[in-house]
Amino acid sequence: MELQKSPLKDCFILKPKVFRDERGLFYETYNQNVFEKLTGIETKFVQDNLSISSKGVLRGLHFQRGNRAQAKLVQVAKGKVLDIVVDIRRHSETFGKSFSVVLDDVERLQLFVPRGFAHGFITLSEESIFTYKCDNYYDKASEGGIIYNDATLNLDWHLPKEEFIVSEKDLELPSFHDAIK
Incomplete structure (x- = not known):
């Protein structure tokens, strides 16, 4: 596995070693010892x-707030997504800066999203299977979010807005400034 730094503090891209042959492919999606050695994060x-x-x-x-904040290790098992993170620490x-990376089933990149980040993705392929590990349990009372089209963040989601499919819940999320109050 290879570590690539992102421009955001504590946020990393991991590139696993993928073995391919006529049968298909194999790769290790997670190894705690390797992860800790590469990132320095236990x-x-x-x-x-x-x-x-x-x-x-x-x-x-x-994102999750307070003692229910979550770090995540995200990847795509099938398809292609644009993954976006925002540092809200x-x-x-x-703080307030964003980073995006395309995750797909070809390069098999993984993204480590530290606690204190807002996280989202949009599917760019016909279908995606997106998986992620969390270091803390989900708690509905601790959830928060930022509207995807926040003017302050000015995020590029790589698709025309007419193609977006957004849940009613996500359409009601607050602006960046209101979310971090």
Whole structure:
């Protein structure tokens, strides 16, 4: 596995070693010892999640607050997504900054999203299977979010707005400034 830094503090891209032959492919999706050695972060993932989405489905930008904050290790098992993170840690040197990366079933990149980040993605292929590990359990009372089209963040989701499929819940999320109050 290879580590690539992002422009955001503590946010990393991991590139697994993929073995391919006439049968298909094999790669190790997670190894705690390798993860800790590469990132310097000791974490214990406690929950795995899977999302299946069609083209244009936009999920996010979501986060968990307080002692229910979550770090995530995200990847795409099938398809292609644009993954976006926003640093919402007030005392971080990259506070309010965003980063995006295309995750797909070809390069098999993974993104480590630290605690204190808002996170979302949009499916760019006809279908995506998106998986992620969390280091803390989900708690509805601790959830928060930022509207995907926040004017302050001015995020590029790589698809025309007419193609977006956004849940009613996500359409009601607050602006960046209101979300971080």
